[in-house]
Amino acid sequence: MKNIPNVYDAEPIPAPAMQEIERILSSGDLFRYTSENSPVALLETEFAKTLGSTYALAVSSCSAALFLSLKSLGLPRDAKVLIPAFTFGAVPSAVVHADCVPVLCECQNNYRIDIDDFAAKLPQVQAVIVSHMRGHTSDMDAIMALCDEAQVPVVEDAAHSLGTVWDGRNIGTIGKIGCFSFQSYKLLNAGEGGIMITDDPDLIARAVIMSGAYEHNWKKHPVLSTAFDKWQNKLPLYNQRMNTLSAAIIRPQLTELPRRVADGRRNHDHVAERLHQSPWFDVPKKLAKEIRAPDSIQFNLAGLNDDEVSLFVNAAATAGINVQVFGTSKDNARAFWNWKFLGEPPELPQTKAMLMRACDVRLPARLSIEDCDVISEALITAMYRVMQPATAYGT
Ligand SMILES: *Cc1c(COP(=O)(O)O)cnc(C)c1O
Numbered sequence: 312m313k314n315i316p317n318v319y320d321a322e323p324i325p326a327p328a329m330q331e332i333e334r335i336l337s338s339g340d341l342f343r344y345t346s347e348n349s350p351v352a353l354l355e356t357e358f359a360k361t362l363g364s365t366y367a368l369a370v371s372s373c374s375a376a377l378f379l380s381l382k383s384l385g386l387p388r389d390a391k392v393l394i395p396a397f398t399f400g401a402v403p404s405a406v407v408h409a410d411c412v413p414v415l416c417e418c419q420n421n422y423r424i425d426i427d428d429f430a431a432k433l434p435q436v437q438a439v440i441v442s443h444m445r446g447h448t449s450d451m452d453a454i455m456a457l458c459d460e461a462q463v464p465v466v467e468d469a470a471h472s473l474g475t476v477w478d479g480r481n482i483g484t485i486g487k488i489g490c491f492s493f494q495s496y497k498l499l500n501a502g503e504g505g506i507m508i509t510d511d512p513d514l515i516a517r518a519v520i521m522s523g524a525y526e527h528n529w530k531k532h533p534v535l536s537t538a539f540d541k542w543q544n545k546l547p548l549y550n551q552r553m554n555t556l557s558a559a560i561i562r563p564q565l566t567e568l569p570r571r572v573a574d575g576r577r578n579h580d581h582v583a584e585r586l587h588q589s590p591w592f593d594v595p596k597k598l599a600k601e602i603r604a605p606d607s608i609q610f611n612l613a614g615l616n617d618d619e620v621s622l623f624v625n626a627a628a629t630a631g632i633n634v635q636v637f638g639t640s641k642d643n644a645r646a647f648w649n650w651k652f653l654g655e656p657p658e659l660p661q662t663k664a665m666l667m668r669a670c671d672v673r674l675p676a677r678l679s680i681e682d683c684d685v686i687s688e689a690l691i692t693a694m695y696r697v698m699q700p701a702t703a704y705g706t
Pocket of ligand 1 (some may be wrong): 371399444472504
């Protein structure tokens with residue numbers, strides 16, 4: 312058997328980060344508000360420019376960005392927030408943290424929001440978080456049309472969608488606010504970190520203050536001071552700032568982004584094409600207006616019963632590939648019924664059925680096409696061993 316590539320290792324951090332970190336460590340300047348041109352402020356300017364938005368605020372995680380987004384929207388206590396039922400547990404958690412109540416809407420077999428269920432539940436809610444889960448973009452035209460009509464603000468959880476484009480627009484710039492993650496498994500890796508972007512000066516002013524720009528530290532943000540004057544001393548300080556070292560690690564990765572996006576897409580599309588040759592793998596197609604930036608692949612197991620699903624997962628594991636079925640892997644944080652902190656799970660049969668067959672395999676941009684072939688072969692062989700053992704023994 313060929314060597315199975317390691318899909319968990321990260322890429323090295325570009326060399327310029329080392330020099331900058333040495334400079335920071337020798338000056339001890341780790342707090343973003345000590346100096347005017349902190350690496351955190353520079354990252355905000357560069358990130359906003361890269362995405363094409365007016366303002367950015369770097370924080371401690373994407374979860375913090377989601378929390379601050381809801382807080383800066385000024386939602387009252389117990390406001391309902393619509394989120395997709397297929398998302399990461401951090402998303403309903405951010406809603407709870409902001410003293411709001413998540414309402415879960417159904418997702419489809421292609422991992423995207425079910426627009427009919429979304430439209431049906433929209434009248435109950437005061438805000439929406441669209442989670443572009445694993446980089447799968449929901450129909451943003453339909454979502455924005457419905458939300459604009461209902462005057463409900465949209466926050467995009469683009470944690471896993473950096474570099475994705477919808478109809479010529481960067482994901483994260485379509486809703487009122489876009490939130491991104493710099494956690495190690497995302498496209499830009501600082502270990503931990505997050506950032507939010509918006510074109511709304513009043514909203515960013517509130518988020519900046521609540522993120523911990525106490526006293527007049529907001530003066531170190533290049534945003535209209537009139538927006539800040541209005542909110543001085545009127546908002547709580549949640550202290551979710553980014554540390555300068557994190558910004559120094561992220562900044563030199565920004566120029567790597569186009570390459571990572573292109574290579575990740577190449578790897579994904581290559582494996583998708585190989586898997587499609589087997590009748591038991593269904594890799595949902597992208598939507599027409601979407602240009603994707605994947606760093607993993609998701610596919611549904613078609614025509615397998617529960618036993619066959621677990622036999623396939625075991626056969627893949629024996630071959631050295633970790634396949635995670637969202638709904639069957641123990642305590643999976645992306646299965647809504649495991650979010651017990653919300654109380655009794657709602658009835659969402661469509662999303663549940665999808666999660667019981669939907670597989671997740673990491674496919675980082677640094678893998679070569681040969682690596683991707685090894686992974687595809689191993690998955691296809693594992694499937695034959697389960698579904699057509701007579702054929703598999705020859706391979
Ligand atoms: C990773 C992720 C998050 C959380 O990001 P953190 O920076 O770890 O808080 C939220 N939503 C999605 C879709 C993610 O993939």
